[in-house]
Amino acid sequence: MIETRLTKMMGIKHPIVCGGMMRLAYPPLCAAISNAGGLGNLTSAMYDGKESLQAAIREVRELTDKPFIVNVTLLPSIALGPEQYMAFFDACAEERVPAMEIGGVPLDRFEGGKYFKKLKDAGVKLFHKVGSVKHGKHAEEAGYDGVIAAGVEEGGHPLNENVTTTVLTPRMAEELSIPVITAGGMVNGRSLAAALCLGAEGILMATRFINTHECRVHDKVREELIRRNENETVLYGNTIGLQGRALLNDSIRKVMEIESRGGGLDEILPLISGTYGDEIWQKGNMNIGLIPVGQSIGLIHDTVSCRELLDRIVREAEEVLSHNTGRFS
Ligand SMILES: Cc1cc2nc3c(=O)[nH]c(=O)nc-3n(C[C@H](O)[C@H](O)[C@H](O)COP(=O)(O)O)c2cc1C
Structure with a gap:
């Protein structure tokens, strides 16, 4: 206790x-x-x-x-x-x-x-x-x-x-x-x-x-979090006034590219929109949308x-x- x-x-x-x-x-x-x-x-x-x-x-x-x-x-x-x-x-x-x-x-x-x-x-x-x-x-x-x-x-x-x-x-x-x-x-x-x-x-x-x-969540989500490490999340969103941390995937790479060339919210939103929620969590597609996880994924083993x-x-x-x-x- x-x-x-x-x-x-x-x-x-x-x-x-x-x-x-x-x-x-x-x-x-x-x-x-x-x-x-x-x-x-x-x-x-x-x-x-x-x-x-x-x-x-x-x-x-x-x-x-x-x-x-x-x-x-x-x-x-x-x-x-x-x-x-x-x-x-x-x-x-x-x-x-x-x-x-x-x-x-x-x-x-x-x-x-x-x-x-x-x-x-x-x-x-x-x-x-x-x-x-x-x-x-x-x-x-x-x-x-x-x-x-x-x-x-x-x-x-x-x-x-x-x-x-x-x-x-x-x-x-x-x-x-x-x-x-x-x-x-x-x-x-x-x-x-x-x-x-x-x-x-x-x-x-x-x-x-x-x-x-x-x-x-889909088993693929859990398997992916066990597979990934502490260096596989990124901070994004500073150019739109709200910082976030998410799993490194194709969507977030694209968001970072848009942010680095000064692109705006209109371009970013479709990539991180909440409509991807079920596709990610229920179907286990980890390569789209914004997946808000911490660096703690490096320490998840089971x-x-x-x-x-x-x-x-x-x-x-x-x-x-x-x-x-x-x-x-
Ligand atoms: C999948 C997910 C969704 C989250 N959604 C919210 C939210 O809706 N509101 C909120 O205040 N924090 C949200 N957070 C942040 C957590 O409440 C918490 O502050 C943070 O994840 C703690 O760090 P950890 O992930 O390393 O444990 C979310 C975190 C995760 C992983």
């Missing part, structure tokens, strides 16, 4: 959280992670409004009686506007979800802070995913319950300040008094032990959860159940922390 301020705050067994995963973090995966002792994630952007998100939250609750976290990513989006975000926040407040992971714009700056207050009043624990100490300090001052310190290694949208996880976590820990959760490159027991040593109260992983039996994964991570971390590996005297 590794008990931290995070496990105590959320009433969970293991200090391991799943990050938002568009097209993957559905109720069955969310519940499997929570049932395994971590904090499963339900990602709101996959739903079209209040009722559908509420139905998904209720589905999670049918599958588990353990706490979970709902992701809302307040970033520029073609598919979602302020109305949907407001609907998501209303759903989470009404359902009194245990926790929320907010990405992008701080929730206290959205709609004059109305939803921040509404969610806090509903007893929802709020975590802001940030890539800089400045944003972490803002989160603490605004009254968030914790921050997720996301280093540049992460899949998704690492902040373009490009600070690594190994520096970001201790910097956050020395500047903030609210709990810090480390994200970006977290995969195994060594990751958890290292994060705790750097001052974190737990880890958040996303890419690693793709290679679990409960994540609904596919296991969520329970096996979480138990193994904690067991390995305990071994490392108690010098039981035989590497130290």
